[in-house]
Amino acid sequence: MxxxxxxxxxxxxxxxxxxxxxxxxxxxxxxxxxxxxxxxxxxxxxxxxxxxxxxxxxxxxxxxxxxxxxxxxxxxxxxxxxxxxxxxxxxxxxxxxxxxxxxxxxxxxxxxxxxxxxxxxxxxxxxxxxxxxxxxxxxxxxxxxxxxxxxxxxxxxxxxxxxxxxxxxxxxxxxxxxxxxxxxxxxxxxxxxxxxxxxxxxxxxxxMESLLPEWEIGGYRRERTGPVLPNVAPSNVYPTADGAVVLIAANQDGVFRRLTEVMGREDLAADPRYATHGARGAHQTELDDIIGDWTSGQDSVPLLQALHTAGVPAGKTFTAADMLADPHFAAxxxxxxxxxxxxxxxxxxxxxxxxxxxxxxxxxxxxxxxxxxxxxxxxxxxxxxxxxxxxxxxxxx
Structure with a gap:
């Protein structure tokens, strides 16, 4: 053994x-x-x-x-x-x-x-x-x-x-x-x-992370929020032109700037509504809509390659078939x-x-x-x- x-x-x-x-x-x-x-x-x-x-x-x-x-x-x-x-x-x-x-x-x-x-x-x-x-x-x-x-x-x-x-x-x-x-x-x-x-x-x-003190000290009760965490943006699943679902997690300031460069929307990083972590969280829904509109016009493979090259955490949601065929799993x-x-x-x-x-x-x-x-x-x-x-x-x- x-x-x-x-x-x-x-x-x-x-x-x-x-x-x-x-x-x-x-x-x-x-x-x-x-x-x-x-x-x-x-x-x-x-x-x-x-x-x-x-x-x-x-x-x-x-x-x-x-x-x-x-x-x-x-x-x-x-x-x-x-x-x-x-x-x-x-x-x-x-x-x-x-x-x-x-x-x-x-x-x-x-x-x-x-x-x-x-x-x-x-x-x-x-x-x-x-x-x-x-x-x-x-x-x-x-x-x-x-x-x-x-x-x-x-x-x-x-x-x-x-x-x-x-x-x-x-x-x-x-x-x-x-x-x-x-x-x-x-x-x-x-x-x-x-x-x-x-x-x-x-x-x-x-x-359960900070669930208890959030309630007792902050008066905030966590609820169901689907694929997102409240006030953490952008970090969500987004549609693509070829029907795949891609997850992008670019909620850190530097990472978000790299995402905007890939998008060709550097103006978003300078916009007061999205320039900081807190601001992006406060405008989470509208920011997700902007990113979703952009990803909808991209096929998943070149989209992910561009994000990976730029150092933006992203990936597709894997099924068993994806895992069995993936080179990283194999390596x-x-x-x-x-x-x-x-x-x-x-x-x-x-x-x-x-x-x-x-x-x-x-x-x-x-x-x-x-x-x-x-x-x-x-x-x-x-x-x-x-x-x-x-x-x-x-x-x-």
Whole structure:
């Protein structure tokens, strides 16, 4: 294995997305991630993201990449005992059940820390491990709503919208992985593990910039503003003659002057209505109309080339097809192709961030259910054939 976490073993007991995304990030950077799945069908993500005519999830191979799949019924005492045996040999346990679930299964932090004081227990939930809302069921969409991102996403004359990905889950999973690495670092000084408490709504809230002081101190409530940020201009999407949509971000004074030169409208940079950041923000709509009228007469390729040459941040809005065909994506290997038994070769996003000396890697796509049972139960734990056979016959694994 390669990567900065190649000496770390992670047990992943969560399902769906937030906890497993944390496991994906740790696995991307070299951790040995052992995913414990229910013998009856595994993680529901195995059925999500279906795309005909394949009949199998195209999402699972991504979120479960670099993981080892073993089957284990955590609701059974025999399965809980297997987890305790694995904990003795592991560094991190990731879970995203409701608070109290692990405790009911005899897998609470006190019990696990007694087995392995160095264990880092990563807990991902909707509302955190404490507080009046802690017992509630929490999905990423609810965390997005409570954390504030839903209220300000979309067009002002329509109900709140969402991004086209599971943003709340990804943010909570990212914060969980970040917390796990920090706890592992602290363990080097203290010798002890600890609990990492990652709440969906708090992970979203962490990205909400100055939303809170703007309201309490400034009396300003952020609202839905479509593709723009109020008082930041020009920074918008603009139409082109060939039907493409181009984003131009020229809100800084120097950049705006370069934009006006490309437009052949240097007079705009000298106009008091547009000469400063504040003035452009106050006249945002009319400035966007001027730029939109200009871009409408340009084809997107020469338009973007002119903007790039002038040092004006601009770009088209990429689809998957654009990404797969783009030379910059190719040069940086931002997309990798991973062998898959059903799909032959599967394109997916590469590991981020990039480390120069100990880079992570996508080593394999999400495995079949129980693909690593022998390796873990017989190899790692050293269970006898008799015990493995009995556990299998009883449906525990």
């Amino acid at each position: 390669t990567g900065p976490l190649s000496d770390i073993r992670v047990l992943e007991t969560g399902t769906l997305l937030a906890g497993p995304f944390c496991g994906q990030l740790l696995g991307d950077h070299g951790a040995e991630v052992i995913k414990l799945e229910d013998p009856g069908g595994g993680d529901p993500m195995r059925q999500w993201g279906r795309e005909r005519p394949y009949g199998k999830s195209l999402w699972w191979p991504v979120v479960a990449r670099n993981k080892k799949s073993v089957t284990c019924d955590l609701r059974r005492p025999e399965g809980q005992e297997l987890v305790r045996e694995l904990v003795a040999r592991s560094d991190v346990l990731v879970e995203n059940f409701r608070p109290g679930t692990l405790e009911r299964w005899g897998l609470g932090h006190d019990r696990l820390a007694a087995i392995n004081p160095r264990l880092v227990l990563v807990r991902v939930t909707g509302y955190g491990q404490s507080g009046p809302y802690a017992p509630r069921a929490g999905f990423g969409s609810i965390g997005e709503a409570m954390g504030g991102i839903r209220h300000i996403t979309g067009e002002p004359d329509r109900p709140p919208s969402r991004t086209g990905v599971s943003l709340g889950d990804a943010l909570a999973g990212t914060m969980a992985a970040y917390g796990a690495v920090m706890a592992l670092h602290a363990r080097e000084r203290t010798g002890s593990g600890q609990i990492v408490d990652s709440a969906l709504y708090e992970a979203v809230l962490a990205y 940086r290997e931002a997309i990798v192709r991973v062998p898959h038994p059903d799909f032959g070769e599967l394109p997916m996003q590469n590991v981020v961030p990039r480390l120069s000396a100990t880079p992570g890697a996508v080593r394999w796509a999400g495995p079949e259910l129980g693909a690593h049972n022998d390796e873990v139960w017989r190899g790692l734990l050293g269970l006898s054939d008799e015990r493995v056979g009995k556990l299998a016959a009883e449906g525990v694994i």
